[in-house]
Amino acid sequence: MATLTARNGVNVEQLIATIGAVQEDPNVAAFTFKASSTWRSGARNEGEIKDFVHAGQPVMRPEAFRLAGDEPPVLLGSNEGPNAVELLLQALGFCYAVGYVYNAAARGIEVTQMEYDVEGDVDVRTFLGLAGPRAGFTAIRVAGRVASPNATDEQLQELCTYVQDTSPVLDSLANPIPVTTTLQIAH
Amino acid sequence: MATLTARNGVNVEQLIATIGAVQEDPNVAAFTFKASSTWRSGARNEGEIKDFVHAGQPVMRPEAFRLAGDEPPVLLGSNEGPNAVELLLQALGFCYAVGYVYNAAARGIEVTQMEYDVEGDVDVRTFLGLAGPRAGFTAIRVAGRVASPNATDEQLQELCTYVQDTSPVLDSLANPIPVTTTLQIAH
Numbered sequence: 323m324a325t326l327t328a329r330n331g332v333n334v335e336q337l338i339a340t341i342g343a344v345q346e347d348p349n350v351a352a353f354t355f356k357a358s359s360t361w362r363s364g365a366r367n368e369g370e371i372k373d374f375v376h377a378g379q380p381v382m383r384p385e386a387f388r389l390a391g392d393e394p395p396v397l398l399g400s401n402e403g404p405n406a407v408e409l410l411l412q413a414l415g416f417c418y419a420v421g422y423v424y425n426a427a428a429r430g431i432e433v434t435q436m437e438y439d440v441e442g443d444v445d446v447r448t449f450l451g452l453a454g455p456r457a458g459f460t461a462i463r464v465a466g467r468v469a470s471p472n473a474t475d476e477q478l479q480e481l482c483t484y485v486q487d488t489s490p491v492l493d494s495l496a497n498p499i500p501v502t503t504t505l506q507i508a509h
Numbered sequence: 510m511a512t513l514t515a516r517n518g519v520n521v522e523q524l525i526a527t528i529g530a531v532q533e534d535p536n537v538a539a540f541t542f543k544a545s546s547t548w549r550s551g552a553r554n555e556g557e558i559k560d561f562v563h564a565g566q567p568v569m570r571p572e573a574f575r576l577a578g579d580e581p582p583v584l585l586g587s588n589e590g591p592n593a594v595e596l597l598l599q600a601l602g603f604c605y606a607v608g609y610v611y612n613a614a615a616r617g618i619e620v621t622q623m624e625y626d627v628e629g630d631v632d633v634r635t636f637l638g639l640a641g642p643r644a645g646f647t648a649i650r651v652a653g654r655v656a657s658p659n660a661t662d663e664q665l666q667e668l669c670t671y672v673q674d675t676s677p678v679l680d681s682l683a684n685p686i687p688v689t690t691t692l693q694i695a696h
Contacts, residue, residue, distance in 0.1 A: 331550030336585055341637050351634045351641060355595045359602035361623035363518030367606045369599045371591040376583055383581065387591045391603035394570065396563055398523055398611065404558040404574045406604035406678045408542045409596050412556045415546035416578035417593035418690070419554045421636065424585065428638075435695055436548035442686075447538045448675050449608065450528050451615075454538060458680030462688040469695040482692040488635050491593045492688060493645030499629075499682045501649040503605070505669040508622055508656040 332427035349377050359391065365399035367391040397446070407459065410495065411440040414464060417491035422468065425481060425488075435469035462495065519614035536564050546578065552586035554578040584633070594646065597682065598627040601651060604678035609655065612668060612675075622656035649682065 327335040344351045354375040359367045372386035391406060393399025404412070415438035426433050442462040447454025468478055486492055514522040531538045541562040546554045559573035578593060580586025591599070602625035613620050629649040634641025655665055673679055 331553070332585060340585065341639065344634060344637055344639060348632075348634065348641070351632045351637070351639075353631045353633060354628050355592070355598060355631060356626070356628045357591075357595055357599035357602055358626045359599065359606060359624065361606045361610060361620070364610070365607045366518070367603045369603060371595045371599060374581070374595075381581065381583065383588060387577075389576070389591075389599055390574075391599075391607075393607065394561070394568065396568065398519060398527065401570060404544075404576075405542070406600040406607065407681070408544055408558045408561075409600035409603070410678060410681055411542060411544035412546065412558060412576055412578075413593040413596035413600070414688075415544055416554045416556060416596070419546060419548045420552045420578075420580065420593065423548060423551070425638075433548070437546065439543070439545045441541055441543045444540045444542060444677055445535075445538045446540060446677075447531060447535065448680075449677055450531055450538070451612075451675065452528065452531060452538075454535070456680050456684065457675050458677045458682075458684065459686045462686055464688065464690040466690065466692040467695055468692060475694045478694050479692060482690065486690055488638065488644050490631055490633075490636055490645045491597060492690075493635075493643050494594070494597055494682060495645075495686045496688050497643065497645065498684055499646045499649055501601075501651065501679060501683050503651040503653065503669065503673055503679075505653040505655060505666060507662045507665050508654050 329427040329430070330423040330433045332424055334427050337424060337428060352377055365391070365393035365397070366402055407442065407444055410459070411442050411462070414462065414491045414495065415440045417489050418464065418466065418485055421485040421489050422481060425484060426470070429481070431470055431473040431477065431481065433468060433470055435467065437467045439465045516614040516617070517610040517620045519611055521614050524611065524615060539564055552578070552580035552584070553589055594629065594631055598629050598649065601649065601678045601682065602627045604676050605651065605653065605672055608672040608676050609668060612671060613657070616668070618657055618660040618664065618668065620655060620657055622654065624654045626652045
């Protein structure tokens with residue numbers, strides 16, 4: 323049965339059941355995600371992503387995902403991992419792809435290829451303590467490529483627009499998020 | 510000599526030289542970073558981060574960093590990697606740490622410990638096509654911990670504020686970025 327309800331590798335029955343569960347109880351839609359990092363030296367950090375909270379209950383993954391963060395030599399690093407702003411771009415491509423193939427599955431659209439090239443402009447003057455433009459990305463550009471054996475170009479373009487309207491990462495980058503930061507001093 | 514000019518693993522002479530180079534030619538501050546992703550199946554994507562553009566010139570890393578993206582089972586994935594919004598949180602912790610230790614190095618502050626716990630709230634109703642709050646994070650909270658043998662609590666807290674004012678990732682999340690997205694249909 324499982325293969326009958328899977329499209330694009332997405333279990334469509336489970337997707338419909340999830341939407342139904344959220345309609346019945348909006349609390350089922352509530353997630354708190356987490357990431358922690360430990361500084362090693364210079365620009366090098368080790369990141370860990372493991373547990374999250376769903377509908378008020380902790381969800382434990384069996385193992386943590388570990389990520390390396392660093393800077394390239396031109397930004398005084400040792401090039402042992404991507405830098406933080408590169409991770410933002412990666413996240414946008416991942417988010418777009420998941421949104422695209424899930425919604426395609428729900429609409430009966432088969433996806434056979436889906437790629438994203440993401441790039442963003444940053445001026446490091448503010449980071450370096452000099453007068454300059456904003457510290458973060460001044461612009462981000464995404465170029466996607468998709469192939470489908472059973473959808474029209476119009477359907478595929480319309481889905482691209484829909485995914486932008488509903489993408490958690492695009493919304494997080496395109497609209498302001500309130501961020502609160504506290505620092506504890508260890509003695 | 511190198512050990513004399515390194516603090517927190519940061520080459521302070523190179524940092525000062527970099528700031529001087531940018532003051533002389535603001536074009537040296539300009540970067541375009543990139544990330545690409547290839548969809549595999551369901552929520553699974555493979556990401557690649559390799560080259561970037563600095564001061565108008567391409568910079569090639571010898572090897573690409575490869576990242577796995579996926580969703581946990583409750584979001585219809587197979588849990589083979591962190592999801593996209595978790596990567597955003599990881600990026601914020603990495604960015605804060607780099608900003609903190611670089612600026613601490615420039616100020617003569619030794620850092621012996623630096624950790625960040627980042628969490629953010631997301632409601633997936635909009636992602637699932639239902640009426641709900643914004644698609645992205647409604648709030649992000651960061652709790653940092655730092656230890657230094659030669660700085661006062663006031664200096665360490667002030668540096669935390671300074672880092673927030675100059676963080677590329679915080680600015681990217683706290684203020685809107687123009688994002689343009691195009692889709693090419695492969696035939």
